[in-house]
Amino acid sequence: MVGNQVKLNANGQDFDYPVLSGSVGPDVIDIRKLYAQTGMFTFDPGFTSTASCESALTYIDGDEGVLLHRGYSIEQLSEHSSFMEVSYLMLNGELPSKAELSDFSHTITRHTMLHEQLATFYRGFRRDAHPMAIMCGVVGALSAFYHDSTDIADPMQRKIASHRLIAKMPTIAAMAYKYSVGQPFMYPDNNLSYTGNFLRMTFGVPAEEYEVVPAVEQALDRIFILHADHEQNASTSTVRLAGSSGANPFACIAAGIACLWGPAHGGANEAALNMLKEIGTPDKIPHYIERAKDKNDPFRLMGFGHRVYKNYDPRATVMQKTVREVLAALKVNDPIFDVALQLEEMALNDPYFIEKKLFPNVDFYSGIILSAIGFPTTMFTVLFALARTVGWVAQWNEMISDPGQKIGRPRQLYTGPTQRDYVPLSSR
Numbered sequence: 001m002v003g004n005q006v007k008l009n010a011n012g013q014d015f016d017y018p019v020l021s022g023s024v025g026p027d028v029i030d031i032r033k034l035y036a037q038t039g040m041f042t043f044d045p046g047f048t049s050t051a052s053c054e055s056a057l058t059y060i061d062g063d064e065g066v067l068l069h070r071g072y073s074i075e076q077l078s079e080h081s082s083f084m085e086v087s088y089l090m091l092n093g094e095l096p097s098k099a100e101l102s103d104f105s106h107t108i109t110r111h112t113m114l115h116e117q118l119a120t121f122y123r124g125f126r127r128d129a130h131p132m133a134i135m136c137g138v139v140g141a142l143s144a145f146y147h148d149s150t151d152i153a154d155p156m157q158r159k160i161a162s163h164r165l166i167a168k169m170p171t172i173a174a175m176a177y178k179y180s181v182g183q184p185f186m187y188p189d190n191n192l193s194y195t196g197n198f199l200r201m202t203f204g205v206p207a208e209e210y211e212v213v214p215a216v217e218q219a220l221d222r223i224f225i226l227h228a229d230h231e232q233n234a235s236t237s238t239v240r241l242a243g244s245s246g247a248n249p250f251a252c253i254a255a256g257i258a259c260l261w262g263p264a265h266g267g268a269n270e271a272a273l274n275m276l277k278e279i280g281t282p283d284k285i286p287h288y289i290e291r292a293k294d295k296n297d298p299f300r301l302m303g304f305g306h307r308v309y310k311n312y313d314p315r316a317t318v319m320q321k322t323v324r325e326v327l328a329a330l331k332v333n334d335p336i337f338d339v340a341l342q343l344e345e346m347a348l349n350d351p352y353f354i355e356k357k358l359f360p361n362v363d364f365y366s367g368i369i370l371s372a373i374g375f376p377t378t379m380f381t382v383l384f385a386l387a388r389t390v391g392w393v394a395q396w397n398e399m400i401s402d403p404g405q406k407i408g409r410p411r412q413l414y415t416g417p418t419q420r421d422y423v424p425l426s427s428r
Contacts (some may be wrong), residue, residue, distance in 0.1 A: 229391025
């Protein structure tokens with residue numbers, strides 16, 4: 001590095017590339033002219049060392065276990081804020097005043113109903129369809145119902161589409177659950193909070209009043225905050241890539257949901273809960289820890305380690321406290337939680353896990369909480385999608401508003417056959 005530039009020697013020539021600095025975090029080397037100047041690409045499978053965009057939304061320091069949204073720590077937001085307030089913050093850049101939060105919450109509440117014809121759309125799915133399959137289809141179909149908010153060049157239409165997606169996602173998710181269990185759909189109740197309304201639409205029935213348990217409402221709201229955004233992860237990058245082509249916002253979010261469905265991404269909390277159930281009792285933990293250390297054994301400790309965090313996931317700290325509150329409020333004596341606590345303690349004191357920096361992540365505890373509330377495992381990723389919609393929408397808006405954004409077009413290291421002549425079928 002020379003000053004604020006990096007020097008590269010290629011084919012006997014020297015080329016200088018500027019080093020750009022953000023407000024915090026690692027510097028980046030601007031290689032936008034690399035191909036034009038050298039005829040070469042960089043090779044970075046999985047984009048482990050590539051900054052794909054410029055963003056002012058979320059900052060992660062994986063070594064220190066730091067997660068900031070617009071500069072505010074996730075610990076402070078989860079302790080003092082609400083999901084609606086965090087949503088406003090992500091979309092607008094600053095925390096709202098009391099009046100601004102009231103207006104924003106009112107707007108979201110008034111957009112929670114779905115077009116009635118969408119109920120017919122649900123009935124086109126098999127009864128045993130996975131809720132994420134339904135989510136992909138229904139969210140993508142929104143563009144067929146709301147033509148007045150698909151012009152991405154119009155800031156007002158982008159704003160309306162953003163509000164609609166945040167508002168309607170709980171209704172879509174609750175209807176996906178209701179359809180899977182054969183119960184009637186519940187319409188939104190404008191007297192309830194965003195999270196309380198979702199709980200009622202999910203677990204309420206027309207035959208009786210549904211009472212929202214405050215501890216459960218608070219816990220789920222906190223889970224939504226913890227999952228609101230996480231920088232340029234796989235699903236967020238998918239939303240940005242889809243959006244870079246000029247696709248409408250509903251299609252972009254549907255693409256994000258499809259990516260989130262993968263077990264290595266949004267399905268990790270379900271996998272972690274299934275692992276804890278497989279272990280079953282604390283006395284079996286040492287056996288499974290030894291299996292996890294054995295490179296010849298396919299067993300892995302789910303909910304440990306993270307692509308970015310090489311320290312304790314700050315969201316896991318909040319989650320551990322939350323799971324205690326939920327189990328106490330619901331008077332649930334869950335042996336799986338005892339397994340989780342002891343597994344965490346043993347792993348954190350084991351030199352193998354310390355050396356490899358395998359700490360519990362947010363997925364380790366979230367499945368226990370969601371299961372205690374009453375959600376089946378098939379709904380875990382749906383809840384993730386519901387919360388992450390806020391981040392996706394904010395990231396999409398930021399990208400569309402960036403005058404320097406271009407359509408995403410990664411290149412490749414080609415290893416296939418070189419040019420060859422076609423051989424007629426009779427000669428093959």
